[in-house]
Amino acid sequence: MGGFRIREIRLHRLTVPLKSPFSTHLQTVTERESIFIEMVDTEGVSGLGECVAFSSPWYTEETVQTCWDALINWLVPSIAGKGINHPTDVGHLFSHVKGNRMAKAALDQAAWDLFAKKQGMPLHRLIGGVRREVDAGVVVTWTDTEELIRKTEDAYRIGYSRVKIKIGSGTDAEVIATVIKQFPQLLFFADANGAFSNKTLTELLAYDNLGLALIEQPFGEDEWDRHAEAVRQMSTPIALDESIRTFSDVENMIQKKAGDIVVLKPGRVGGLTEALHIHAYCLQHGIPIWMGGMIEFGISKAHNLAIATLPGVTLPGDFSASTHFWNEDPVEPCIRVSGGEVSISERPGIGVDLNHEILKKYLIATHTA
Structure with a gap:
């Protein structure tokens, strides 16, 4: 059937x-x-x-x-x-x-x-989801301190529970620390997108003990040894994103102790089938997961929201309202954030249409x- x-x-x-x-x-x-x-x-x-x-x-x-x-x-x-x-x-x-x-x-x-x-059946029920609401998280890009504070204030006012800050070679760690102290109610991630590949571990250590919940992908996607060294020396958890392209990458991360958390992007690993395989393996090994974003439209977001209802997906993912990126998303209904959460559709399938x-x-x- x-x-x-x-x-x-x-x-x-x-x-x-x-x-x-x-x-x-x-x-x-x-x-x-x-x-x-x-x-x-x-x-x-x-x-x-x-x-x-x-x-x-x-x-x-x-x-x-x-x-x-x-x-x-x-x-x-x-x-x-x-x-x-x-x-x-x-x-x-x-x-x-x-x-x-x-x-x-x-x-x-x-x-x-x-x-x-x-x-x-709703997709989230079909795959064994256990939640009907998912915490919302927003990604912030910025060029100066004032813009970072303004965008963080906007996120807090809208009701997001997590803010992910993009960091790069010229980022001042003290600015990040100041913003974290100014918004103690929020959970902060820092996403490097491999920006520290040409830097020393000492430069990355400047971001330790700032109050970040995690640092995402400090080094390049195949720099397993450098990530493993960061895991050994830092108290801030390391989450791997671009490094996680296949199930075997997750096995490699766990074997090498090169990351504490998996950033799961089903669209990058081959789809929901492979994502569920990765999820089951992480659950078995006690590795937390959170759902990453790719500046997607509502179709991909709806699929990712279904996965985010699974046990073991414990941190707020990249789930912003449709209006965060778009004036018009060619999908209905649009994704909305209310009280810091996104409600999961109970319609059969992913719950959205073109x-x-x-x-x-x-x-x-x-x-x-």
């Missing part, structure tokens, strides 16, 4: 401007290009997925264009017209295609949404197979 046969797969490629630029030491993003997936079965029920690759390869080697090519030429043809008993079948059908995890994730997500709808009127404004290409 709940299986389906794929009738068609629709790809929507779109570009939406951000309300304001999102800057890290790696890149400044002013508009977000993406690919939405509609997987439709023979009864007309559809499931939604979202590709979280960026337009250029500044974050990973995959881009929207490489994902578009992989989907049209190899991945979609591998599953078109196939019968699916369970969403985990999808990955097996295109296992002959190496890599392309972000492209695969979009199809995997769509299959899970469709499967949950066929079961008549807003075709808004989507049409930002479409740049479509493909149906």
